Amino acid sequence: xxxxxxxxxxxxxxxxxxxxxxxxxxxxxxxxxxxxxxxxxxxxxxxxxxxxxxxxxxxxxxxxxxxxxxxxxxxxxxxxxxxxxxxxxxxxxxxxxxxxxxxxxxxxxxxxxxxxxxxxxxxxxxxxxxxxxxxxxxxxxxxxxxxxxxxxxxxxxxxxxxxxxxxxxxxxxxxxxxxxxxxxxxxxxxxxxxxxxxxxxxxxxxxxxxx
Amino acid sequence: xxxxxxxxxxxxxxxxxxxxxxxxxxxxxxxxxxxxxxxxxxxxxxxxxxxxxxxxxxxxxxxxxxxxxxxxxxxxxxxxxxxxxxxxxxxxxxxxxxxxxxxxxxxxxxxxxxxxxxxxxxxxxxxxxxxxxxxxxxxxxxxxxxxxxxxxxxxxxxxxxxxxxxxxxxxxxxxxxxxxxxxxxxxxxxxxxxxxxxxxxxxxxxxxxxxxxxxxxxxx
Numbered sequence: 001x002x003x004x005x006x007x008x009x010x011x012x013x014x015x016x017x018x019x020x021x022x023x024x025x026x027x028x029x030x031x032x033x034x035x036x037x038x039x040x041x042x043x044x045x046x047x048x049x050x051x052x053x054x055x056x057x058x059x060x061x062x063x064x065x066x067x068x069x070x071x072x073x074x075x076x077x078x079x080x081x082x083x084x085x086x087x088x089x090x091x092x093x094x095x096x097x098x099x100x101x102x103x104x105x106x107x108x109x110x111x112x113x114x115x116x117x118x119x120x121x122x123x124x125x126x127x128x129x130x131x132x133x134x135x136x137x138x139x140x141x142x143x144x145x146x147x148x149x150x151x152x153x154x155x156x157x158x159x160x161x162x163x164x165x166x167x168x169x170x171x172x173x174x175x176x177x178x179x180x181x182x183x184x185x186x187x188x189x190x191x192x193x194x195x196x197x198x199x200x201x202x203x204x205x206x207x208x209x210x211x
Numbered sequence: 212x213x214x215x216x217x218x219x220x221x222x223x224x225x226x227x228x229x230x231x232x233x234x235x236x237x238x239x240x241x242x243x244x245x246x247x248x249x250x251x252x253x254x255x256x257x258x259x260x261x262x263x264x265x266x267x268x269x270x271x272x273x274x275x276x277x278x279x280x281x282x283x284x285x286x287x288x289x290x291x292x293x294x295x296x297x298x299x300x301x302x303x304x305x306x307x308x309x310x311x312x313x314x315x316x317x318x319x320x321x322x323x324x325x326x327x328x329x330x331x332x333x334x335x336x337x338x339x340x341x342x343x344x345x346x347x348x349x350x351x352x353x354x355x356x357x358x359x360x361x362x363x364x365x366x367x368x369x370x371x372x373x374x375x376x377x378x379x380x381x382x383x384x385x386x387x388x389x390x391x392x393x394x395x396x397x398x399x400x401x402x403x404x405x406x407x408x409x410x411x412x413x414x415x416x417x418x419x420x421x422x423x424x425x426x427x428x429x430x431x
Contacts, residue, residue: 014314051233051236052233052235053233053235053236054232054233054235054236054237054238055236055243056233056236057228057231057232057236057244057248058231058232058233058317058321059231059248059251059252059314059315059317059318060245060248060314062313062314062316062317063313063314065313066311066312066313066314069311098385098386098387098389099387099389100389100391100393101393102305102308103304103308103316103317103320106308106313106316107313107317110313149358149364149387149388149389150358150363150364150365151364151365151387151388151389152387152389180358196234197233197234199233
């Protein structure tokens with residue numbers, strides 16, 4: 001279908017105005033919104049795959065995420081009306097206290113959001129208990145905690161320790177990220193995983209949450 | 212302690228593209244980059260030049276006074292340096308990100324990371340050139356930084372920042388050993404007749420920080 005091709009083109013080319021006009025047209029034409037979102041979602045997944053395969057560069061993937069966000073901003077009020085929960089799950093994400101590296105986790109948040117997760121981004125320099133309190137408040141399934149320094153990585157362990165202390169470790173899947181994070185560290189602190197980039201983080205999140 | 216202010220750096224588009232590629236993308240021999248993206252990167256490189264304000268301080272000390280011993284024991288003299296590109300480019304990148312312009316934000320961030328590394332490279336070369344007569348016949352390592360090469364981040368940063376007046380170039384160290392501005396580099400270079408001249412490159416091969424942006428391969 002021509003329309004399907006256009007959805008794909010809008011996202012893969014990072015064409016924000018086309019994505020917006022397609023979303024508006026879908027509402028005006030009274031199209032089934034869930035099917036429209038499925039089309040956009042398929043395209044953003046393709047953008048992610050292209051990045052992982054080395055066909056896309058990071059700014060292109062981000063531009064796709066920007067186009068997706070623009071389309072979703074128009075479609076979301078319509079989804080709210082239908083009261084149907086379309087989100088894949090709720091994610092709390094942030095960079096640990098003492099660390100102000102913001103970009104890596106922002107990219108993960110953008111791709112998670114583009115793929116259909118409801119994302120609560122706490123920003124950078126976030127105390128461990130704030131992650132837990134927010135996750136409890138919104139009923140999240142996944143907590144993503146980033147640390148770019150070997151000195152702040154210990155906060156990732158503290159998060160898991162505090163969850164255990166509060167007897168709620170099993171309520172959440174924990175993904176940890178950041179340049180110094182190794183597989184050994186994931187195992188040592190008992191996290192559920194780590195990924196090398198935003199796209200693989202989303203794939204891992206879907207796998208862990210089985211969505 | 213000495214300062215270097217007139218730092219001339221050049222930005223290499225290919226290196227910026229490398230920083231913007233996925234790991235698999237970097238393994239591929241020939242990568243296609245769209246003309247639009249290439250043009251965006253070039254434009255942003257151009258506009259970033261006036262925001263890059265490189266500065267550095269350094270000192271050359273007796274290696275025997277430094278710890279940990281395994282890093283400095285065979286060395287005679289060690290250069291310790293801190294350099295930065297300043298705060299302006301980092302601020303511009305953050306502004307893009309907070310406005311939701313992620314594509315521009317990641318390009319700006321890659322330019323800033325590359326500019327910081329180019330500054331470190333310039334400072335490294337300039338110092339070695341300045342002291343070339345004094346170090347004739349001796350071997351020189353690549354630069355290596357706290358947090359890498361088994362050098363504990365906290366201890367290494369504290370040592371360097373205690374010895375250098377980094378406030379002269381506006382670089383501060385947080386409690387978690389993070390430098391501000393973020394796009395700053397602290398490093399050491401060992402000099403001596405019997406130094407381990409593979410220091411700074413060999414350990415990357417076996418290091419577990421596989422996602423490290425500064426992972427050095429043998430080509431360095």
